[in-house]
Amino acid sequence: MERSHVEWQLLPSELLLIWHTHRIPILLSAVSILAIARLTLYLRGRREKISASPIPSSPVEKAVIELKPEWLPENTTLTPSVLNVDNHAEESTIAKLPILKAKRVPKTVKGRKLSPKAPKRASSFDHTTDQVQPLLFFSSLSGTTERFAGELHKQISTWIEEGSSSSLLPPQLLDLSYIEHDDYFVSPPKPTPETAGNVKYFYLILLPTYNIDTVLSNFLENLQETHNDFRIDTAPLSSLLGYSVFGFGDKEGWPTEEEGFCSQAKEVDKWMARLTGRKRAYPVGMGDVKGDAKHRLHEWRNGVQEALVEICEGRGLGVGVPGSGDPAESDEEDVAEDSEGEASGSTKKIKSKKSGRVDDLEDLGSMINSDPAETPIAIDFTTYSKSTKPQPQAPKEMVPVSSPTHAALTKQGYSIIGSHSGVKICRWTKSALRGRGSCYKYSFYGIASHLCMEATPSLSCSNKCVFCWRHGTNPVGTTWRWITDAPDTIFDGITEAHYKKIKMMKGVPGVRAERFAEAMRIRHCALSLVGEPIFYPHINELLSIMHKNRISTFLVCNAQHPAQLASLVPVTQLYVSIDASNKDSLRKIDRPLHRDFWERFCACLDILKARRFEQRTVFRLTLVKGFNMADEVRGYADLVERALPGFVEVKGVTYCGTSAAGSAGLTMQNVPFYEEVQAFVTALEAELKSRGLDYGLAAEHAHSCCVLLADRKRFQRNGKWVTRIDFERFFDLWEGGVQGTRVEKVKGEDGVEVEKVVGWRPEDYLGDDTPEWALWGNGGFDPRDVRVKRKGKAAKAEARALEAVEAQDAQEAESGCG
Numbered sequence: 001m002e003r004s005h006v007e008w009q010l011l012p013s014e015l016l017l018i019w020h021t022h023r024i025p026i027l028l029s030a031v032s033i034l035a036i037a038r039l040t041l042y043l044r045g046r047r048e049k050i051s052a053s054p055i056p057s058s059p060v061e062k063a064v065i066e067l068k069p070e071w072l073p074e075n076t077t078l079t080p081s082v083l084n085v086d087n088h089a090e091e092s093t094i095a096k097l098p099i100l101k102a103k104r105v106p107k108t109v110k111g112r113k114l115s116p117k118a119p120k121r122a123s124s125f126d127h128t129t130d131q132v133q134p135l136l137f138f139s140s141l142s143g144t145t146e147r148f149a150g151e152l153h154k155q156i157s158t159w160i161e162e163g164s165s166s167s168l169l170p171p172q173l174l175d176l177s178y179i180e181h182d183d184y185f186v187s188p189p190k191p192t193p194e195t196a197g198n199v200k201y202f203y204l205i206l207l208p209t210y211n212i213d214t215v216l217s218n219f220l221e222n223l224q225e226t227h228n229d230f231r232i233d234t235a236p237l238s239s240l241l242g243y244s245v246f247g248f249g250d251k252e253g254w255p256t257e258e259e260g261f262c263s264q265a266k267e268v269d270k271w272m273a274r275l276t277g278r279k280r281a282y283p284v285g286m287g288d289v290k291g292d293a294k295h296r297l298h299e300w301r302n303g304v305q306e307a308l309v310e311i312c313e314g315r316g317l318g319v320g321v322p323g324s325g326d327p328a329e330s331d332e333e334d335v336a337e338d339s340e341g342e343a344s345g346s347t348k349k350i351k352s353k354k355s356g357r358v359d360d361l362e363d364l365g366s367m368i369n370s371d372p373a374e375t376p377i378a379i380d381f382t383t384y385s386k387s388t389k390p391q392p393q394a395p396k397e398m399v400p401v402s403s404p405t406h407a408a409l410t411k412q413g414y415s416i417i418g419s420h421s422g423v424k425i426c427r428w429t430k431s432a433l434r435g436r437g438s439c440y441k442y443s444f445y446g447i448a449s450h451l452c453m454e455a456t457p458s459l460s461c462s463n464k465c466v467f468c469w470r471h472g473t474n475p476v477g478t479t480w481r482w483i484t485d486a487p488d489t490i491f492d493g494i495t496e497a498h499y500k501k502i503k504m505m506k507g508v509p510g511v512r513a514e515r516f517a518e519a520m521r522i523r524h525c526a527l528s529l530v531g532e533p534i535f536y537p538h539i540n541e542l543l544s545i546m547h548k549n550r551i552s553t554f555l556v557c558n559a560q561h562p563a564q565l566a567s568l569v570p571v572t573q574l575y576v577s578i579d580a581s582n583k584d585s586l587r588k589i590d591r592p593l594h595r596d597f598w599e600r601f602c603a604c605l606d607i608l609k610a611r612r613f614e615q616r617t618v619f620r621l622t623l624v625k626g627f628n629m630a631d632e633v634r635g636y637a638d639l640v641e642r643a644l645p646g647f648v649e650v651k652g653v654t655y656c657g658t659s660a661a662g663s664a665g666l667t668m669q670n671v672p673f674y675e676e677v678q679a680f681v682t683a684l685e686a687e688l689k690s691r692g693l694d695y696g697l698a699a700e701h702a703h704s705c706c707v708l709l710a711d712r713k714r715f716q717r718n719g720k721w722v723t724r725i726d727f728e729r730f731f732d733l734w735e736g737g738v739q740g741t742r743v744e745k746v747k748g749e750d751g752v753e754v755e756k757v758v759g760w761r762p763e764d765y766l767g768d769d770t771p772e773w774a775l776w777g778n779g780g781f782d783p784r785d786v787r788v789k790r791k792g793k794a795a796k797a798e799a800r801a802l803e804a805v806e807a808q809d810a811q812e813a814e815s816g817c818g
C-alpha cells in the first residue's frame, strides 16, 4: 500500500518523461484518429443525400421554403375578354359552310364577340357572280389511281350537292391520257358562250409514280417545256383559282421520298407552282398504295375542300399563299413564303403610318434609347426600404401597338396578342411540316414539332441575358405593372395566330399534307419564347385552359420569381434556366434586374427540389464559352445537388449575330463546338457520380448541340432510359380520370396522421422507352425524317435564302424555347 502511494506520487513526472520522449508519435496518432472520424461522418452524410434522389417511399414530405414579402406578386388589373371564339382548329381541315364552330373551351371571362376582319379577296374571283369549276385530272397505267380518282370524284360531287357552296360546280373527271394537253396545261380552258366568262377553274391532279418512261414522263416534259417556252408567258396558268396534287406510290419498292416514293407527283407539284404563279391551294399529298393511301387521300380531300370553301367565300387561297407571284420562281419559293412575308408586310404598314420610324432592327435600338416616352424602360424596382419604393402608377399596356417594341417583335415574326403575349412558329415546326426533322424535344420527350406551339403570356422579362437575341427589343421590368389580359383571351389569341401561321405554310413546297392536317390540332405548348411566362399573374388559369384542351405544357422560367414558382399549378414539364453556376457568373451572363437575384435564384432551386415529385423538373443549361463553361462543372454539380432535378438539358448557345449580342461581348468565339458540349456533360456526369448522385447520359440531339442527363433511378425502366412522356396519361391524371400515386401524410379527423393520395408523380406519366436513335452516342436524328442534302444552284439559292429567313428562328428555337 505504502509502495503504491509512492508510485502515485511519481506518476506525473513519469508521464512528463513519456511525453517528452514520445510526443511526436502521440501527436501524429491523435491527428490521424480525428481525420478518420471526420471522414466517417462525411461519408455517412453522403449516403443520406443519395437517398434523396430515387423515388421516395411514400409519403412525400413537404418542405417549407421562406418567401420574402418583396417576392410576392403585385396587384394586377384584368381586362375583360373581347375575343370569344374558339380557335381550336382540330376539325378545320373538314370544310363546312358556314364556318361556325361550337365553343369548346369553358371561358373564364365572358365578352363581346368580335366580327372577324374582312377577309382578303382573291384577285381574280368575284364570289358574288363567279363560279368555281373543279377539274379532277388523273393518270393511271394499271388502274389503281383511276379507281381512287373515281371514288374521289363521287365524294366531292356529293359534298358539292349537299350544298357546301352555291358557287361550286360539279367536278369533272379527266384522264390525262385522253385530253389535249394544250387545252388545259398551256392555258386554262376557254370560256364557253354559256359560262360567259364567269367560270374559274381549280385543278386537282392525281398521279401514280413510274420510274420508267410512261405517259407521265411526257406530261412532265410538257409542263417543263411550257414554262421554258419563251413565246409563252412563264406562268400561263396564273388565272387558275388554285391547284393541288396527290401522288400514289409504293413504299415496298420505294420506301422513302429520297428513294423515289411519289417522286412524279412532287415534280408535277413543282412545275404547277411555276406555271400558276404559286397557286398551290393545298400541299402535295402522298399515299402508299399498299398502306395508308386511302387515309391520306381522305385527309387531303378535307384540306382541298376547305380551300374551295375559302375561295367561294371570297377569301382567296388564304393567308400566305399569294394569289399571284413571281412566275419565274425557282426553288427559292421555298423561302419566299414565310412568316417573314407577313412580318415585313406589317412593318411596311407601320412604316407608311409613321414614316421613317422603323428602318431596321439596328435603328430600332437607337430609337428605343431616344424615345423614352414610348419605350418600356429597364428600371430596377426592387426595393428594401419604403423610402425608395416607386409610387404606384396607373397600369399601361406592356407592348402598345404603336410602340417600337411592337414593330420590332412583329418584324421578327411574332404575333402580339393583346398587349403582353406573343406567339411565333419556330423553325422546327416548319421543318417538321416539311418532313425534315423535329427539334430535340421530339428525340428526348416525343414532342413532334409540327404539333407544337411556342408562346408566352409575358413578353417582359426581369433579365437581360447576353445571349438573348431580342435584347433591346423586349420590355424588361421587375414588377407586373401592366394592363392584364384575361387568360382565355390569350388562349384564343395565341391559338388563332398559331393556326394562321401554320396555314401560311400550306403553299410552301415540301410541306406534307398529312403533317399539315395534323398541325391543325395543337398538342403541345412551349411556354418560353421571349420574356418570363410566370410573370403573368394568371398563369395558372392559362395553364388550366391548355390542359383542358389536352395541350401539354413545357414551361421555362428564369428562377427570379420564387413566389410565382411556388404557387404554380403542376405543368407537364417544369424548366428552370441555369445560366451560371455562381453568383458572379450569373450576374455577368443574365444581367438580372433584381438586386437580390442570387437569393431568388437559390429559393427557386429549393422550390424545384420540393416539387420534384409533383412534376418533371428540368435544369436547362445554356453553355456560352468564355462566360459559363470553364471551371464551372463543380458549381453546376452543386446546383444539381441542391435541386435534384429529374433532368439536366445541356446545350451550346447559338450565336444570333445582333448588335445587342455584340455589345454584350458575345461573338462566334463564344459558341461551343458540339465536342466541347459533349466533354462538358461527360465531366458533369462524372462529378455528379463522385458525389453519389446517379445521373446518366440519356440522350442527345447533335443537330441542336444538346444533351440530356437524367436521374437514372427515376427515368430508367428495366435498365432502359424512359425519357419520353405519355401525354394522354398526363391529361387523364390532370382531369382526375386516373388516380395518381403521390401520397402525403395528413391529419385525420381523430388527429392521427394517415397517408392520403394527393396527386400524381412524374413516374405516373412515363411514356415509351427513349428510341435507340436518340440515345447518347447515336446522334438523335429520327431516321424516318429526311436529311436534306441538295446539290447545285437550287441548293445554293435555298441555303442562302434559308439562312437569311431562319437566322432569327434558329436562334429562337435553339436558345429561346430550348
Ligand SMILES: Cc1cc2nc3c(=O)[nH]c(=O)nc-3n(C[C@H](O)[C@H](O)[C@H](O)COP(=O)(O)O)c2cc1C
Residues within 6 Å of the ligand: 139, 140, 141, 142, 143, 144, 145, 146, 208, 209, 210, 211, 212, 248, 249, 250, 251, 253, 254, 260, 261, 262, 263, 289
Ligand atoms: C414499273 C414500275 C415502276 C414504279 N416506280 C415507282 C416509283 O418510282 N416510286 C413509287 O413510289 N412507286 C412506283 N411504282 C408503284 C406505282 O406507282 C404504284 O403501283 C401505283 O399504284 C400504280 O398506279 P396505277 O395502277 O394507277 O398505274 C412503280 C410501279 C411499277 C410497276
Ligand code: SF4
Residues within 6 Å of the ligand: 426, 427, 428, 429, 439, 440, 441, 447, 448, 449, 450, 452, 453, 454, 526, 813, 814, 817, 818
Ligand atoms: S423548338 Fe420549342 S417551340 Fe419549336 S417545336 Fe421544339 S419545343 Fe416546340
